[in-house]
Amino acid sequence: MLRIACPHCGDRDYVEFLYGGDAENAMPELSDTDIDRWTEFVFFRNDPKGEHAEYWQHQHGCRQWLRVVRHTVTHQVISVQPASEVDTPAQGKRVEVA
Amino acid sequence: MTHYSAFSLFKEALRGNKGWSRAWQDAEPKPAYDVVIIGGGGHGLATAYYLAKEHGITNVAVIEKGYIGGGNTGRNTTIVRSNYMIDGNTNFYEHSMKLWEDLSRDLNFNVMFSQRGQINLAHSPAQMDSHARRGNIMRMNGIEAHLMSREEVMKRVPILDYSENARFPIHGGLLQERAGTARHDAVAWGYARGASARGIDIIQGCEVTGYLWDHGRIVGVETTRGPIRAKKVAMAVAGHTSHMAKMAGLRLPIETHVLQAFVTEAIKPVIDCVVSFGAVHFYISQSDKGGLVLGGDLDGHNSYGQRGDMPIVEENMAAAKALVPLVSRLQLVRHWAGVMDMSMDGSPFICKAPIEGLYINGGWCYGGFKATPASGWCYAHTIAKDEPHALNARFRLDRFHRGQQIDEKGMGPTPWAH
Numbered sequence: 001m002l003r004i005a006c007p008h009c010g011d012r013d014y015v016e017f018l019y020g021g022d023a024e025n026a027m028p029e030l031s032d033t034d035i036d037r038w039t040e041f042v043f044f045r046n047d048p049k050g051e052h053a054e055y056w057q058h059q060h061g062c063r064q065w066l067r068v069v070r071h072t073v074t075h076q077v078i079s080v081q082p083a084s085e086v087d088t089p090a091q092g093k094r095v096e097v098a
Numbered sequence: 099m100t101h102y103s104a105f106s107l108f109k110e111a112l113r114g115n116k117g118w119s120r121a122w123q124d125a126e127p128k129p130a131y132d133v134v135i136i137g138g139g140g141h142g143l144a145t146a147y148y149l150a151k152e153h154g155i156t157n158v159a160v161i162e163k164g165y166i167g168g169g170n171t172g173r174n175t176t177i178v179r180s181n182y183m184i185d186g187n188t189n190f191y192e193h194s195m196k197l198w199e200d201l202s203r204d205l206n207f208n209v210m211f212s213q214r215g216q217i218n219l220a221h222s223p224a225q226m227d228s229h230a231r232r233g234n235i236m237r238m239n240g241i242e243a244h245l246m247s248r249e250e251v252m253k254r255v256p257i258l259d260y261s262e263n264a265r266f267p268i269h270g271g272l273l274q275e276r277a278g279t280a281r282h283d284a285v286a287w288g289y290a291r292g293a294s295a296r297g298i299d300i301i302q303g304c305e306v307t308g309y310l311w312d313h314g315r316i317v318g319v320e321t322t323r324g325p326i327r328a329k330k331v332a333m334a335v336a337g338h339t340s341h342m343a344k345m346a347g348l349r350l351p352i353e354t355h356v357l358q359a360f361v362t363e364a365i366k367p368v369i370d371c372v373v374s375f376g377a378v379h380f381y382i383s384q385s386d387k388g389g390l391v392l393g394g395d396l397d398g399h400n401s402y403g404q405r406g407d408m409p410i411v412e413e414n415m416a417a418a419k420a421l422v423p424l425v426s427r428l429q430l431v432r433h434w435a436g437v438m439d440m441s442m443d444g445s446p447f448i449c450k451a452p453i454e455g456l457y458i459n460g461g462w463c464y465g466g467f468k469a470t471p472a473s474g475w476c477y478a479h480t481i482a483k484d485e486p487h488a489l490n491a492r493f494r495l496d497r498f499h500r501g502q503q504i505d506e507k508g509m510g511p512t513p514w515a516h
Contacts, residue, residue, distance in 0.1 A: 075401065
């Protein structure tokens with residue numbers, strides 16, 4: 001069983017988590033209108049055979065998003081960090097609604 | 099190469115089976131070829147076969163890092179069907195079905211193609227409507243389909259749970275009578291034999307480690323058995339397409355995921371067609387040896403490891419038990435996993451790469467086996483003519499830039515949900 005050491009809840013089976021995919025796929029600025037950059041962001045992936053940085057949400061625990069580095073062949077978890085501490089959720093600026 | 103026939107079988111039976119020649123020749127790599135195909139699975143070998151048969155191109159090598167048919171060709175549930183409804187998929191998979199129907203004769207090799215029928219079950223009136231729509235679209239495209247009532251399903255597949263307690267009551271199903279199963283090893287070997295007989299080199303134990311470049315163009319491959327030059331390099335390595343593309347500096351709309359499948363101990367015939375559960379992603383059939391062959395969802399996270407985790411085993415067994423209660427008395431005897439190219443719309447790629455000299459065939463998600471003949475046929479056309487055939491014209495890499503995704507399941511770019 002793949003186990004993820006949640007920094008808030010401890011070592012847990014991965015079935016408690018929701019997979020969120022590639023964590024190194026940077027979102028363009030929301031004001032960016034370049035179709036190629038958005039296509040790259042939405043549809044294209046690095047998909048490495050080796051270490052992969054990815055998001056997991058501890059859905060049945062603290063409900064926090066985590067940034068996990070895991071090896072895609074051995075499935076060994078290399079590091080787990082709270083995503084809020086290491087990543088900005090989206091690079092786009094918050095749009096103020098009048 | 100011996101021609102296989104009732105007569106040759108009879109003759110060899112009398113001679114103690116001493117006159118059979120090798121089915122195909124294990125070749126040594128030559129320094130250069132017109133076409134090098136990376137990957138000796140069903141798709142790569144079929145491509146080689148059709149390059150020779152349809153286009154007269156025989157200066158071709160198929161290079162395989164392990165042994166032929168040892169990758170995903172040997173790691174699937176051997177289901178063949180063509181019940182697709184999105185433009186781009188429909189005609190392609192139907193072409194594949196037509197090639198399957200003539201494959202054993204064409205290859206002079208028994209691929210054990212058995213058109214035993216495939217049923218997609220419906221578990222609600224809404225799902226019956228959706229199946230009626232799919233069936234109508236198939237029939238408009240000249241593909242037979244039959245919407246079955248609950249009673250018809252009960253008669254055809256008596257072992258399903260039709261009781262009051264069934265978690266998902268069966269309302270009916272959509273049947274494709276021409277769908278069925280085939281023997282995966284025989285497909286690889288049949289194509290290998292056909293290609294080898296036409297002079298194509300099949301090279302095993304030869305892993306590609308990089309490409310040979312000349313002014314931004316790919317002109318061959320570096321392998322563990324030395325460099326091999328080629329005018330055209332064509333990858334057919336589904337499961338490792340991202341990995342092979344990365345060596346060429348390409349980033350693809352693919353994530354690699356792991357899919358498990360299972361075989362139970364052999365029992366007497368209980369199910370004579372392929373049945374897909376309509377409530378949970380799960381399918382079941384019975385092999386000619388008697389084992390029930392079953393499979394379902396992906397493990398759900400990026401993986402190149404050819405093994406799965408226990409929660410999906412439990413999920414599959416729960417689905418099996420809910421649909422076919424008698425499986426609770428059976429033991430699993432084999433269990434395996436293969437790595438899948440999960441494309442961002444669930445559909446494949448058969449196209450030229452954005453690099454001169456390189457061709458891509460991949461993104462098969464978990465539907466590659468049924469596509470083997472048409473994939474090879476269309477890929478051979480694309481390589482030989484340097485342009486796609488009408489049947490694979492939509493399976494291009496730039497369809498995402500153009501907003502022309504072929505999303506049969508309507509899942510969007512969440513590849514672990516396709």
